[in-house]
Amino acid sequence: MSSHPDPTSPSASRASAGEGTLLEARGISKSFGGVHALEDADFSCEAGEIHALLGANGAGKSTLVKVLSGVQRADAGTIALGGETVSFAGPADAARHGVATVFQELSLFPHLTVAENILIGHQPTGFLGQISQRRMRAEVRGLFDSLGVDHIAPGAHVSDLSLADRQLVEIFKALSKKPKLLILDEGTSALGRKEVQRLFDLLRKLKAGGTSVIFISHRMSEIREFVDRMTIFRNGRHVATVKAAEASDGEIVEMMLGQRVERSFPEKTAVETNAPPLLELSGFSAGSGLHDISLSLRRGEVLGLAGLEGQGQGTLLLALFGAYRGIGGEVTIAGKPAKVASPWDAKASGIALIPEDRKTEGLVLPMSVRENITFSVLGRLGRFGFVSPAKEKAFVARMMERLAVKAASMELPARSLSGGNQQKLVLAKWLETGADVFLFYDPTRGIDVGTKQAFYELIVGLTREGKGVILYSTETSELIGLCHRVAVMDDGRIALTLQGDDITEQDILAASLGVGRGRGEGAAVMEAAQ
Numbered sequence: 001m002s003s004h005p006d007p008t009s010p011s012a013s014r015a016s017a018g019e020g021t022l023l024e025a026r027g028i029s030k031s032f033g034g035v036h037a038l039e040d041a042d043f044s045c046e047a048g049e050i051h052a053l054l055g056a057n058g059a060g061k062s063t064l065v066k067v068l069s070g071v072q073r074a075d076a077g078t079i080a081l082g083g084e085t086v087s088f089a090g091p092a093d094a095a096r097h098g099v100a101t102v103f104q105e106l107s108l109f110p111h112l113t114v115a116e117n118i119l120i121g122h123q124p125t126g127f128l129g130q131i132s133q134r135r136m137r138a139e140v141r142g143l144f145d146s147l148g149v150d151h152i153a154p155g156a157h158v159s160d161l162s163l164a165d166r167q168l169v170e171i172f173k174a175l176s177k178k179p180k181l182l183i184l185d186e187g188t189s190a191l192g193r194k195e196v197q198r199l200f201d202l203l204r205k206l207k208a209g210g211t212s213v214i215f216i217s218h219r220m221s222e223i224r225e226f227v228d229r230m231t232i233f234r235n236g237r238h239v240a241t242v243k244a245a246e247a248s249d250g251e252i253v254e255m256m257l258g259q260r261v262e263r264s265f266p267e268k269t270a271v272e273t274n275a276p277p278l279l280e281l282s283g284f285s286a287g288s289g290l291h292d293i294s295l296s297l298r299r300g301e302v303l304g305l306a307g308l309e310g311q312g313q314g315t316l317l318l319a320l321f322g323a324y325r326g327i328g329g330e331v332t333i334a335g336k337p338a339k340v341a342s343p344w345d346a347k348a349s350g351i352a353l354i355p356e357d358r359k360t361e362g363l364v365l366p367m368s369v370r371e372n373i374t375f376s377v378l379g380r381l382g383r384f385g386f387v388s389p390a391k392e393k394a395f396v397a398r399m400m401e402r403l404a405v406k407a408a409s410m411e412l413p414a415r416s417l418s419g420g421n422q423q424k425l426v427l428a429k430w431l432e433t434g435a436d437v438f439l440f441y442d443p444t445r446g447i448d449v450g451t452k453q454a455f456y457e458l459i460v461g462l463t464r465e466g467k468g469v470i471l472y473s474t475e476t477s478e479l480i481g482l483c484h485r486v487a488v489m490d491d492g493r494i495a496l497t498l499q500g501d502d503i504t505e506q507d508i509l510a511a512s513l514g515v516g517r518g519r520g521e522g523a524a525v526m527e528a529a530q
């Protein structure tokens, strides 16, 4: 049974449990100081159901997940699993009861192998009780085969894997515990389209076998096609539980935000085509990952990077930000040769990067929201290197408002913010640094629809100020809606650049697959790919 979708209806404030209920949480409250992360919240999940938990950044989703998986204790409320009231002492206890969780923050040991990470704590042992590497790798290979994953070697070190592959390893780690309930908190945010489809295939198999899945994602299209029911949270409370087919995207967004939001892209800035380029690359290369890239970016322009996952899009952004040694070719900014041998060089040349892994690359988590925001602008706020506290506070307050950062105080550690709000901080950090070229690495991953809109305004706002933007996005609609040109990458090279009306989903996909280059032909490719 599901509640009525109308958020204003009193019946919608309680999720009711059905006969085959596996998990039922009732009246869960959890506060951090003055912040009510959860307030009298209900949530229930049936056996063999795929259930999405939706809500804006800071709605309390991750806190509920932490409570359900024994990481945090609720201040009030009850949890029943299979009809029995439970109170988990910790994640290991939750796992013993059949609850396995993939958290937003990855928890892998980079120096251990893939197999060691997946089977940590329950490694197969040999005849004399010793840990058997051979059996461990065989077991992991079997698990990979069941999902059709053949590109990750069980013996590889996690430190050598891409973020997408690390996320897959994290999911396999949870699956290796053979859970009754698998919770994925943004478990697919770093995965490409193909990997997501593969994961869904596996989850459907698990579901057929009676496993339940709770799934948190900000990618609406992903959720739609895949889940049975959806529960919407707002400000720490249960708003409604609906069948996936029962509510439109617009209605769900309205329930999440408490207001109607039309997703639309701001008008693109007009670009002076005869103006000299702001950034120019010629024969730019980085090791084996990037070959002979030549491109130009004008002031006011958004250049998109597309292609199948891992074709050099990320490498290009990172290399431009000085993250790689041994780069070749020439980089000029505003007609002058620019050095990008290190991030310091890149920053001095006027390049800013909004990185992919914002948790580890973008923020100093134990430091306060205020310190994180002012980190890269110190010196610009006051004279002679001294920062005036009043100016600093006013600046931070302005940035928080501009990006709608939800935090009870700017003195709280960045760690205490919800995932999406942490991402906004990274952006805030860079916005006022005086950079001319902004490199965005999939910037709206993991942020809610309302904030996405704010990000679009922000990106276009930068171009109106005469900045240039290179945008790598895994959301094709963003490339179409925001970019003047889209460079499709293949095997570390630019395969094709689309422009104006040629930037369509079909053409991007066709170019990514290296076939049917031209309008119309992409449609056939789309059908074939489905």
Ligand SMILES: Nc1ncnc2c1ncn2[C@@H]1O[C@H](COP(=O)(O)OP(=O)(O)OP(=O)(O)O)[C@@H](O)[C@H]1O
Residues within 6 Å of the ligand: 032, 033, 035, 036, 037, 055, 056, 057, 058, 059, 060, 061, 062, 063, 064, 406, 407, 408, 415, 416, 417, 418, 419, 420, 421, 446
């Ligand atoms: N340890 C903590 N200390 C202080 N406040 C916290 C802590 N953990 C969470 N919060 C606050 O509780 C609220 C809910 O956060 P939560 O992480 O559950 O949101 P969320 O729905 O998962 O958001 P997102 O989509 O951004 O991941 C936020 O306002 C957050 O700042």
